[in-house]
Amino acid sequence: MILGLALLQALGGGAARAAGPEVWFALHDARLAESADRDLTAAVGIYETLLTHLSPGDSFQGELLLNLARARFDAGDLEGSRAALVQASGDLIVLGRARAWRAQLDAWQRRVVGLPLVWSPEMGAGPLVLGWSASVDASLEVDQDALVWRTIVRDNRDDTLLWALSDEIQPLRSVGLQVESEDAVAHLRLIVEDSGGRRWATPIIPVQPGLQAELLISPAELLPTHSGGPNELQADQVRVIMLQDVTAFHSTTRGPNHLRISSLELR
Numbered sequence: 504m505i506l507g508l509a510l511l512q513a514l515g516g517g518a519a520r521a522a523g524p525e526v527w528f529a530l531h532d533a534r535l536a537e538s539a540d541r542d543l544t545a546a547v548g549i550y551e552t553l554l555t556h557l558s559p560g561d562s563f564q565g566e567l568l569l570n571l572a573r574a575r576f577d578a579g580d581l582e583g584s585r586a587a588l589v590q591a592s593g594d595l596i597v598l599g600r601a602r603a604w605r606a607q608l609d610a611w612q613r614r615v616v617g618l619p620l621v622w623s624p625e626m627g628a629g630p631l632v633l634g635w636s637a638s639v640d641a642s643l644e645v646d647q648d649a650l651v652w653r654t655i656v657r658d659n660r661d662d663t664l665l666w667a668l669s670d671e672i673q674p675l676r677s678v679g680l681q682v683e684s685e686d687a688v689a690h691l692r693l694i695v696e697d698s699g700g701r702r703w704a705t706p707i708i709p710v711q712p713g714l715q716a717e718l719l720i721s722p723a724e725l726l727p728t729h730s731g732g733p734n735e736l737q738a739d740q741v742r743v744i745m746l747q748d749v750t751a752f753h754s755t756t757r758g759p760n761h762l763r764i765s766s767l768e769l770r
Contacts, residue, residue, distance in 0.1 A: 533570065543578035550574060565594030565601070572604060584608060603635035610667040610743065615769060618673050622767040624649055631767070634663025634745065649683075649763035656687075656750045656760045665745040668769075670698070674738035679768035680718040680746070684710045685761040690753040693720055694728070695736060696743040701729045703736045707753060715765070744769075 533549035550571040557564050568591035576584040585608060591601035609632040622629045624645050631650065633641055638655040641662055645651070654662040668675065678693060689710040695703050703725035710716045722736045750760055 533574070543574055546574045547571065547578060547580075562596060565591050565597035568594070569597055569600060569604070572601075576608065581608065581612060599635070606632060606635045606637075606665065607667070607743075610665050614667040614669050615672060616669045618675065618769055620767070620769040624765065629767075630666035631664050631764075632666065634665050634747075636661050636663050638662065649765045652748075652762040652764060654748050654750075654760045654762060656748075656754070656757050658751060658757070660751055662748040663745050665743055667743050668741055670742070675722060675741045675769060676738065677719060677721045677768075677770045678744060679720075679766070679770070680764065681715055681766040682710060682718070682746075683715045683763045683765070684712045685763060686759055687712055687750070687756040688754060689748060689760055689762055690750045691762075692747050692749060693718065693725075694745040694747055695722065695725055695741055696745070697736060697740040698742050699732070699740070701727070701732050704728050704747075707749065709753075710762070 533546045533553075550567055554564065554567050554571065557567070568587045572584045572587035572591065575581075575587060585605065588601050588605045588608065591597050592605070594601070610630070613628075613630045613632060615630050620630075622631075624647070627645055628643050628650060631643065633643060638657060638660075640653075640655050642653045643650060643664075644653065652664060675695075678695075680693070682689075682691070689712075691708045691710055693705045693708075697703075703722070705718075705720055705725060708716065708718065722738045722741065725736055727734050727736075746764075748760065748762065750756055
């Protein structure tokens with residue numbers, strides 16, 4: 504930490520510019536503060552000071568903002584973390600990661616803390632949030648009898664809804680979902696992610712327009728999508744559940760593809 508603080512003092516000069524090896528040394532020191540010393544306040548301070556001394560348009564800004572967002576989150580400053588991610592979203596270099604982290608932060612703040620969960624539209628969006636792959640025109644809107652997921656089918660792109668589960672939640676035994684497509688045949692799959700970031704998924708499920716599809720899936724029915732590691736999903740390790748619209752990869756349909764979710768049950 505002494506080296507890092509000395510470098511930050513050097514950067515404080517009027518002619519100082521946060522570029523070159525001194526930035527990397529300070530960044531390394533901030534990461535040491537996070538991982539080894541667990542001094543998150545010091546790490547946040549280093550990231551914030553480095554950012555104040557970057558030249559306008561510096562290509563390193565986005566990376567620093569992501570580091571700052573992570574350190575603020577670990578320190579319990581959720582709104583500060585979100586602010587850093589919003590700023591990072593303006594950087595094309597890290598835009599994808601910034602949007603992904605924002606979706607995960609939203610899901611974590613609205614995470615499911617106990618089972619069973621029986622959700623209905625009267626509860627608003629509840630734990631469901633738009634995923635990182637969502638088009639800027641995608642949205643979630645609640646009407647009288649469903650949560651309307653307004654997706655946009657685009658070439659080689661998927662859209663995702665996700666909801667997170669608390670680390671302390673009891674083992675997940677089943678996921679039940681009722682969904683209907685308004686515009687065209689939708690192609691969906693359910694994905695479950697465990698605490699190690701490994702994923703399991705259902706086969707592709709076609710949903711016909713005007714016909715309500717009822718999905719009831721247990722963790723044992725899911726197939727691994729990762730290579731290496733365990734093939735069997737541990738029900739007490741489920742941390743994120745995703746409903747993925749992959750219509751673009753299985754249909755010539757393009758444009759609006761509205762889906763109506765009328766119920767969700769986690770048991």
